[in-house]
């Protein structure tokens with residue numbers, strides 16, 4: 001990275017960090033009505049000991065306590081927790097809504113159920129069906145587990161994970177098998193394994209649970225042809241329908257990658273709502289469309305006060321910085 005790139009990278013981060021510090025104060029004065037906040041989680045640690053085992057990429061996971069604090073925080077702030085079904089019914093005006101989603105289909109998502117039950121709030125789980133049917137670890141965790149064991153730093157691990165995202169799933173599989181051996185996809189514990197088919201069946205029957213599509217191979221959709229994408233959507237839906245007894249009408253883009261043509265394909269397959277990883281507020285009423293796109297914030301393993309991340313005020317560090325830069329350029 002040269003100096004200019006470093007500045008462009010660091011300043012938005014600094015703005016966001018400042019936002020995290022001051023946000024709890026600003027949010028007190030903000031009217032958060034007529035909006036829907038959606039968060040995406042991945043794994044849930046039952047205990048801190050599970051976190052220390054280093055079996056899953058830690059940046060994506062929260063402890064049970066953190067999830068519980070998250071729910072309490074939004075309930076205390078008069079947010080109403082909703083499920084995708086509530087979207088169809090329509091959301092009332094002058095309310096604030098929040099939705100919990102989980103991506104990938106980890107077995108450890110079972111640890112979230114007692115919290116949903118305690119507070120009577122629903123959650124939505126997007127399942128990657130190939131991991132489910134083959135009981136194989138998620139590829140990013142394979143990298144993390146083996147590299148951490150080798151003593152590689154988290155930063156380097158993240159760089160390797162990012163590098164691999166440009167390839168197709170079978171190329172990533174080849175890379176992992178070549179580097180870590182034939183048994184590398186075998187899960188190491190309950191922390192890194194996906195749910196089994198039987199477990200998903202039980203899980204999906206829970207009143208507070210909704211199941212969604214997350215493609216069959218967790219593909220970064222923008223790397224694939226139209227025919228391949230349709231196949232990914234359909235295969236996953238067929239497997240899920242067989243297990244849970246209904247056809248999912250919601251989809252979360254793996255890694256958040258999408259394009260406008262993908263929305264059309266999602267419509268063709270029959271999805272009504274697609275969940276992105278664009279960290280913005282969803283303003284109400286939602287715009288009507290054949291396929292409604294929803295923004296999601298990544299749930300972080302941070303102090304609950306920081307859940308008013310800067311963007312919850314309607315701003316983003318990178319957008320503010322780039323708009324500012326543009327204005328200065330125009331002046332010169």
Ligand SMILES: [Zn+2]
Pocket residue numbers: 103104214218254255
């Ligand atoms: Zn995912």
